[in-house]
């Protein structure tokens with residue numbers, strides 16, 4: 001039954017959990033019965049090339065779990081497959097909606113979508129109330145003294161840590177208000193097939209992260225061992241709470257892991273304040289670089305057939321699992337943009353298709369860092385040597401043996417597609433020419 005005064009709709013997006021969810025907490029406290037709502041967004045799904053895209057399966061399973069948990073509470077999850085505009089139309093036709101709640105999303109597409117939906121709801125007298133949930137500090141909370149956004153990590157981090165108080169790490173006690181969910185039965189969810197997808201058989205990382213925190217600074221750079229958490233996909237879709245993670249990271253003696261969570265927020269805020277950087281160099285002069293953009297070499301890089309074992313191992317790990325170790329992300333990105341002189345955007349798009357933990361802000365940030373064009377970027381003349389990176393970070397070839405088994409027999413392993421010494425000189429010339437103009 002619908003309540004007389006109307007329901008408060010809570011719109012789930014990148015916050016797929018009931019506990020410690022900011023927007024949901026405020027909806028539940030509003031006093032109105034809360035109708036949980038999720039959209040499988042056609043605008044996003046129709047652009048995905050792989051019909052067994054594992055991220056869609058991950059979201060699908062998370063939504064099934066949410067729905068089951070809500071049903072146990074006598075409520076349900078309304079799931080619609082459509083564009084946000086039409087999905088909302090369907091909700092408004094069927095229910096008397098008094099208010100709408102959701103959490104902030106900082107990506108350019110999401111910001112635009114939310115502005116449109118908020119305007120259309122406003123036209124019907126419904127406020128869309130939005131909350132900070134996926135970060136500890138929001139767009140206006142960590143700014144320079146002149147109120148401008150930071151563009152360098154270290155001072156951002158200093159201010160972030162100065163601003164941090166226990167309050168910001170405290171979980172929202174959603175459970176206390178679970179009785180306020182709207183009691184209803186939603187129609188069946190659209191199936192993956194109806195949305196044009198098939199179930200992926202990828203194994204997803206679990207939600208455990210505490211096991212790596214204590215030794216993180218000693219282990220995090222070695223791709224042959226499990227020295228990092230692989231929590232990225234859960235952060236991406238909000239199946240874990242950033243407050244919980246940051247709180248654990250902050251109470252750990254070793255703060256390096258917390259530092260990485262701060263990098264994540266830094267890149268989110270850079271993308272929010274400088275949305276043009278999603279496909280333009282943060283330092284505009286870098287858009288003048290004359291890339292070689294050799295398609296065959298790009299293909300060899302994508303397949304992990306460059307003849308540089310550490311690069312090939314990384315690309316094969318990515319293709320097979322949807323994950324690549326951070327150190328190897330840096331090496332493969334540097335190799336593409338500097339050794340092959342291929343536009344960093346090509347690599348960014350490839351990672352975007354393949355990474356389970358794909359996050360536009362961190363991906364663009366990481367790629368622009370590697371290419372030298374971003375905030376905090378490595379100076380362009382600092383060019384990773386893939387061989388010395390391999391010796392330093394995979395000294396016993398544990399990682400390489402796993403992903404490039406034929407490397408054990410050198411005669412079967414392809415020759416490098418480019419000579420590093422030559423590539424280095426070519427890169428320096430191209431970058432200098434662009435920057436000194």
Ligand SMILES: Cc1cc2nc3c(=O)[nH]c(=O)nc-3n(C[C@H](O)[C@H](O)[C@H](O)COP(=O)(O)OP(=O)(O)OC[C@H]3O[C@@H](n4cnc5c(N)ncnc54)[C@H](O)[C@@H]3O)c2cc1C
Nearest residue numbers: 228229230231232260264326329333358359362363366367
């Ligand atoms: C070229 C390139 C592309 C990248 N693309 C992405 C991406 O699409 N999505 C993504 O989440 N990260 C990206 N990163 C950052 C980093 O590589 C991954 O976050 C990390 O490897 C994920 O592994 P983990 O979950 O085991 O992280 P951990 O090492 O256990 O760190 C915990 C969490 O901190 C955050 N984090 C860690 N390192 C970074 C970093 N350097 N920048 C921003 N956040 C960080 C992530 O949310 C991560 O899950 C990229 C880095 C590079 C160099």
